[in-house]
Amino acid sequence: MRGKLNTSMIIETAAKIADENGLDAVTLTHVATKLNIKKQSLYNHIDNLFHLKCELVILANSHLKQYLMHAAVGKSRDEAVLEVAKAYRQFAHTFPGQYQAIISLAWECKDNENFRAATRELMDILFKVLSQYQLRGEYLTHAVRGLRSIMHGFASLEASGWFRQPIDKEDSYLLLVQTFIYGIEAIEKE
Template identity: 45%
Template sequence: MARRMKLDLSIILEKTTELVDENGVDKLSLGSLAEKLGVRPPSLYNHFEGLNGLKQKLAIHGVEKLHEYMLQAAVGKAGDDAVRAVSEAYIQFVRTHPGLYDASNRFADTNDIELQRAQESVVKLVVQVLQAYNLNDEMAIHMVRGLRSILHGFTSIEHMGGFGMPLDIDESFLILINTFIEGIHSIISKG
């Protein structure tokens, strides 16, 4: 007789991430997850409330993973190098976990305190990276919003296959981030 896997939320989220990265978040079902885990669907209800509850936990997990990628990239770097590093980590996260990233943005209940904390940790990290430029608090938030827009927009277009021209996508990305950094330096010099 096969031994059953002891389920906990971290194992469930790991397997759910595999499913959504392989098949897309729209194809996620409790039945497919239960099959991947080798359990019956009712067993999953001990860990979250239905499919929507799973998607909420997955959104939180995705934001936390994104933070981990960006934090690891930022360690030991400052200024322009840190901006490039966290930006490249963001892109790498989305390329590695497209379904998880999608789930983090589409299905989240933004009133969830746990999700808000995870999102705030990403914002705080980027604000810390931007501290090297001595921006005032308001300008730092504008720059965080700008960088997020660049990163989300770029990854969304890439994921949809929107960069069809025969040019190196990574080079386009580097030019885009360097232009953003030059914009920060321009703001500082006008300061």
């Protein structure tokens, strides 16, 4: 492994650990064990655990961006919003550790320029999707914040074990997103 080890392998290993065992399981010791190397070898590529976790957030942001971008391609307005919302929730289900990293570690990495760039790219997708509506002034920013809050709120509550009633969660989520769309369309007509 010594000659082949690189930063990307380390970060991807950390992402796998987070998704399989939870974000708290991402330690330098666990990453080194998974890579079958000595812990000290990691320091040739990363500074410390904080650096690794910031890189993990950047990777997760980029990964989520790809999910949302793929969902939005070739779609417009209501269909684009619905597909992006579905992709966001699917990402949170499929990559729970990466999603948790985005949500819980982002503030800690806010001074990292690569993190800020990855976050801007992710948010640009939401702005592009919602810019298809005729929202004036600050309403576009309000709409992006609203959609992100809906997606994150539902995904977070769901991951925390809420919504135990036997009503289909997918139906609840889609109804919530559709209600948001109706609201955006109402603002658009003003």
